[in-house]
Amino acid sequence: LYYTQINTAGVGGTLPDLFYVRSFDAAPFGARGWITPLNELMERDGMDFSDFWPAQVAQNSYEGQLMTLPYDFSNVAMYYNKTMFDEVGVPYPTNDWTWDDCFEIASAFKDGEPGDQTRWGVELWTWGWMMMGLLHAGGGATFSEDNRSCIVNNPENVATLKRIQDEIAAGNA
Known part of the structure; x- marks a missing residue:
């Protein structure tokens, strides 16, 4: 409001x-x-x-x-459960881990078929700032360099969103 x-x-x-x-x-x-x-x-x-x-x-x-004074700053961090990694037999993430690495092992964690699961490989929040971070990590951007145009439908963003959609459909996220 x-x-x-x-x-x-x-x-x-x-x-x-x-x-x-x-x-x-x-x-x-x-x-x-x-x-x-x-x-x-x-x-x-x-x-x-x-x-x-x-x-x-x-x-x-x-x-x-x-135009405005910065007042806070948010970062995205990944937390993982070592016990779960040990249970499914995959190595722990390293400092050079990428989103591709994350999605590659995500299927090891799911405990059923999509729609009938209680565990997934990764939880992806759909908050705007989180999605913007994922788009940027995928090589995209939300606005042009001069901030005058929305470029959310650029090829890099479309590929990132398609990847996320595919991971969700596969039950990995």
Whole structure:
């Protein structure tokens, strides 16, 4: 409801003076002129951009201008159950493990046919930020370099989503 109200107010020209903006809304809101770039204010007040992770600055920027202050950062980590790995006889993941490696061994963990399982090889969350991470890991991107175009249907993303769909259909995820 909050973002419906903010978008409605933005389109209607009645935005509040102060409102919460998620990191991934920085570019679209900046493109619409709904938020004020912070670079000059930060420089005036002696704030150091290097205090923030470069990826956070990029995510919160539009056309080279920081639109929102980074406030948190999420990482994707893989946890695994050593007992389960031992039970099915597959080696533990290594530091150079890839998604291909993960999916390759996932079928060893399933305990039945798709639709009649209680255990799968990997659990894939479909939260937006998780899917964006998987798309990027597959060589894709969600937006063009200039953040002006959605490119979610590029060949790399389609291949990654097809791979995920195939793994789910096979009962591996």
